[in-house]
Amino acid sequence: MFLDLRLRLDWSAAEKMGPLESHAQEEAPIMGALDLARWQFAITTVYHFLFVPLTLGTVWFVVGFQTAWFRTGNVKYLKLTKFFGKLFLINFAMGVVTGIVQEFQFGMNWSDYSRFVGDVFGAPLAMEGLLAFFLESTFLGLWIFGWDRLPKRVHLATIWAAAVGTLLSAFFILAANAWMQHPVGYEIDPETGRAVLNNIGAVLFQNTSLIAFFHTISASFLVAGAGVAAIGAWFLMKGRQVDVFRPAVKAGAWVILAAAVVVSVTGDMDAKIMVQQQPMKMAAAEALYDTSSSAPFSILSIGDVAGDQATALIEVPGLTSFMATGSFDGTVQGINDLQAQYTQTYGPGNYVPYVPVTYWGFRLMIGLGLIAALYALWALWRFRGDRAPQGRTFSVVSNFIVLGPLLAISAGWIFTEMGRQPWIVFGEQKTADAVSPLVTPVEVWISLIGFTLVYAVLAVVELRLLLKYIRAGAPEELSDTPFEDSENGSANRMHFAY
């Protein structure tokens, strides 16, 4: 079994991991605990992060629709609240349960990382629990079951509180991640060799963290906006509940557009600080091997970007320089120079991330994001004024547009994390030194297979459930049992029950 799995994973393990693999090879000839632990983290985290951006964005659509209903009393907004609320909850459940794994797997597979960074990294994680998880889970419970138990205004407040909780959660976990990209506010204890926090403000509010926060949140809105618009478009094509779903398409499209602007601006800021903080990542994003001024941005390339030279097919002159420095003839350091420089600073070793992943991850992220923005423009043009055209092309495109931003945000994170390699904490700890020293490959295999199987089954279940609830449409008639009635005792039956 061992060899068999080894074979199947071979292309990805040995090649995608690239340079890092060579470190691992020295210690473990066959897929060792390190590679397995990396695969496990990649699978569980990428999977978790499919639900997170959807949740982060969708909850605000629910907030928006319910607030609109509260203010206008227009029942179509209540229908949209209930409809998207259900989808949100189906999705949120997956985000929550896969998130539990995230809280503990640092200790399970990355215990030497946990030991090294716990003094710093543990703080934002604990804060996330205290400030965000309690808020989200408690108020969402109130929202789900509170329709007939709480006055309208208070019930509306519960979804606002839960939504704020999701933002806080994102903030703290992104601050923790930003510290791995660009460690600040700490010193290394000379006695133990472990990181020690000395400035929590620097960790939480450094530019790396704030930019990542706005970049990720806006990208999440883009993902959710695409979802909402696509679902609305499907109903319009079918001619079902057009009055309800037309506002959803427009709301979705506007959100995509606004989010795309923020994503681009923060992405640009992110690129510029990346050049200062992790120049190797930027060079790897462009597969730029030699330092150059007025470095071009290749949109597509052929040949092997992992070699020491890539052949660009279509390129925009100076664009990489512009992204990195703000000037079309700015100098961008190349991989080869940086490798030499890092060897001098950190000792011998391979400091080059696996370029095909960073190169294509970077392009997927930007490209798919741009396509979504164009789609939003198209949607807004089609539905301008009171128009509600029912063309099929638009709906078919909509069905696919929902996947683009989700893929883009995933690609972005894979790029960010793979581009930091071989470091787990940039400049301080290598991934190879972070893994749990005594956890055996067999143990990691068991959990890797276990999580993957359960996640795969749940993915199928979740997707089918989502499709079922989308097809069912918004509720036609609302069993309106306002708070005031149920207090009189006549309405004894629960408004909603599991």
Add this chain to the structure above:
Amino acid sequence: MDLVTFWFILIAVLWIGYFILDGFDLGVGMLLPVIGTDDLRRRVMINTIGPVWDGNEVWLLVAGGATFAAFPLWYATMFSGFYLALFLVLIALILRGVAFEYRGKHDTARWRANWDRAIVVGSVLPALLFGVAFGNIVGGSRIAPLEGAANPADAGSFNYVGSFFDLLNPFSLVLGLMTLTVFATHGAIFLTLKTSGEVREASRTVALRIGLVAAVFAVAALLWSQAFSGRVAITLPLALIAAVLWLGALWLVLKGKDGWAFLLSSGTILVAVASLFIGLFPNVMPSSIDAAYNLTVYNASSQSYTLMVMTIVAAIMTPIVLVYQAWTYWVFRKRLSTSMIPPQPVLGRADDRFAQTTG
């Protein structure tokens, strides 16, 4: 009191809060096939914990996060050491969490039966394994410095060197059976408090029956734990108090005083878990190989700046969290009965492809 002691107490409080709160909803989950003899009854049971189970589970996540922040070496050694046990807990909690949300979202018998199974397994496993894990903390586990460590005296090199099966020692298993049966009883008592009619009657009988079994395991585990306690003068009386509280809880169940019974069973959990932590201090993970390898609040903790920052955050946030969680329980204070459960929402049309493929 120094900061590390304060954080040791705070983490104990988080675990106590977790065991009292998630304890009853794990109990309700595992009793699903026992008390919930038909679907309507099962739905009554699930809905008593519906609005609160997720908030309860966060106590576990925060306990984990707080351990990471305050005692990183404890966090690292425990979760890498108890690897497979934790893996099982995580799988259980994943299935259980999804089950609550998804069970009612589709209307076929098979669908519901599958999720019911997920809820039962997802409740039994954590209830048992948390006890086993605590047994290995309290009773000590095979901890030693890493071979070839640069500085073997530094706690940073301490790792769990035993195997998964070393964790399944007799003391830990008894402690596991204690948490399993205590949570089941605690859950049944919660049901007597939160339901009326047939479910309430059934829960009362179950609470008494399992409660007596739990009493045996609890007395055995708590007496045995004195062998590892650093402060028998305190922990032995506490163990006795826990036993008295427990019998009091069962007596009150018999008398139909549900609220008081629940208070006393919560009190039992508080006192019992507190006694374990008091007996453990200042260790957090004692080594069964050599006391020199004990992880303690002193050698496993973060430094004072981090502890200070986290103390401020905890001091502000904990009361706020307690207030709004308490409010939730107030909002959903009404007893549930089978007549209050609305019919399962049947969705979709006759040609619903989902129903055909899954049902």
